[in-house]
Amino acid sequence: MSILTALDLFTVGVGPSSSHTVGPMRAARRFVRELVEARQLDSTARIRVSLFGSLGATGVGHGTTNAIIAGLEGAAPETCDPESVITAMERAVMTGVVTVGGRTIPFSESDIELRPMTRLPQHSNAMKYDALDSVGNELFSRTYFSVGGGFVEADDEIGQPAPLTDTTLPYPFDNGDELIELCDSTGMSIADMAHANAVAIYGVEVVDARLTDIWSAMSSCIEAGLQHEGTLPGSLNVTRRAAGLARHLQSQEEAEEPGSLSNEWLQAFAIAVNEENAAGMRVVTAPTNGAAGIIPAVGYFAVRFKKVPRERIARDYLLTAGAIGTLYKRNASISGAEAGCQGEVGSACSMAAAGLAAVLGGTPRQIENAAEIAMEHNLGLTCDPVGGLVQMPCIERNAIAAGTAVASVRLALAGDGSHKISLDTVIETMRQTGLDMSNKYKETSTGGLAVNVVEC
Numbered sequence: 001m002s003i004l005t006a007l008d009l010f011t012v013g014v015g016p017s018s019s020h021t022v023g024p025m026r027a028a029r030r031f032v033r034e035l036v037e038a039r040q041l042d043s044t045a046r047i048r049v050s051l052f053g054s055l056g057a058t059g060v061g062h063g064t065t066n067a068i069i070a071g072l073e074g075a076a077p078e079t080c081d082p083e084s085v086i087t088a089m090e091r092a093v094m095t096g097v098v099t100v101g102g103r104t105i106p107f108s109e110s111d112i113e114l115r116p117m118t119r120l121p122q123h124s125n126a127m128k129y130d131a132l133d134s135v136g137n138e139l140f141s142r143t144y145f146s147v148g149g150g151f152v153e154a155d156d157e158i159g160q161p162a163p164l165t166d167t168t169l170p171y172p173f174d175n176g177d178e179l180i181e182l183c184d185s186t187g188m189s190i191a192d193m194a195h196a197n198a199v200a201i202y203g204v205e206v207v208d209a210r211l212t213d214i215w216s217a218m219s220s221c222i223e224a225g226l227q228h229e230g231t232l233p234g235s236l237n238v239t240r241r242a243a244g245l246a247r248h249l250q251s252q253e254e255a256e257e258p259g260s261l262s263n264e265w266l267q268a269f270a271i272a273v274n275e276e277n278a279a280g281m282r283v284v285t286a287p288t289n290g291a292a293g294i295i296p297a298v299g300y301f302a303v304r305f306k307k308v309p310r311e312r313i314a315r316d317y318l319l320t321a322g323a324i325g326t327l328y329k330r331n332a333s334i335s336g337a338e339a340g341c342q343g344e345v346g347s348a349c350s351m352a353a354a355g356l357a358a359v360l361g362g363t364p365r366q367i368e369n370a371a372e373i374a375m376e377h378n379l380g381l382t383c384d385p386v387g388g389l390v391q392m393p394c395i396e397r398n399a400i401a402a403g404t405a406v407a408s409v410r411l412a413l414a415g416d417g418s419h420k421i422s423l424d425t426v427i428e429t430m431r432q433t434g435l436d437m438s439n440k441y442k443e444t445s446t447g448g449l450a451v452n453v454v455e456c
Ligand code: SF4
Pocket: 290, 291, 336, 340, 341, 342, 344, 345, 382, 383, 384, 385, 390, 391, 393, 394, 397, 443
């Protein structure tokens, strides 16, 4: 993996899953690029894809097959038309072809094979792409791993150190303690250091434009989710709730004290995003899609009920949250398939708490404390999506975690920043808990709610 900056934890993409939709789409695009570079596309008569482990178990519910077809046909998560991605597999099966790099290649449903019982040793989210010639001989083959948050690594990259080291950054830090020491020694805020690090990689115009775009996409997603009604895709027939909640809150607000329904609105904001995500619409991976509602909801809450200027949310809030997110990505995991839901929703909750503490005037130690409290009470959270869909428990879980983030900030800002359990300790605990967690609770839908809820 290349250098990780606060900015890299947020990408505009599509739902419903960063590891099962966004990552596979990127992997499919990358396979086509490498196939062309290997000069094998012209001889390719068929492309076969095998999805292993968690991707095989919950890939259909998570839109993986659609994402792969869309990626093979050149779609990118940032720019694709979500409506077109949702129907990609159906279209390919109906027409019997996929268009890859300008070539029309025969396709049938069996060309994507689900192998949930085979887990490759490197990672649970593995996919193998094979290009075959007209008599079925293998021309070119690549295995990729979707390692969480939409990041993809090939088999010769996974587990390898970054090609560049963080020493190329002006403010390198590997853990929470180093981050706080840097704040002490420079007198800078976490957001300012995260900004300087991102600028060192991407340049100031790109960084500032991306921050604005990310917050704009997050806000738009909330606003869209508060409008859209109907039933979410998939076998569960889950009814969207955010729009109804918003109407109810608006009518109640007239009889209540201003701001007295802020917690209820916070939950509605998170549910709005996660319903958009479950519907396969445009969302920001933050740091994953399953947990995409928490950071936007808490930021929107801060604008609306804490009167934090949007510009501060689009800069200090996102950068602080992103800086904390890099610690999870680097030292534990943000992948439900690796660490369970504590890696997804727990990390997002901790990131949101850090960002909110920052824009409410917290010191670096109070920010670190808020992030620590938020993760501490998500430890052990399992991933068990019913029907392999990112709906139950995911949508409500984001609403609850948004509340946990805000409560963590209240506790942290009530103190002076000193606390017994460090953020680094809780991150390491999350990592170890993830290792100990049964595979049933790591995005395989073979345990927990996923097997105890009867689908009807
Ligand atoms: S239960 Fe958590 S980790 Fe699993 S899919 Fe839902 S949000 Fe993601």
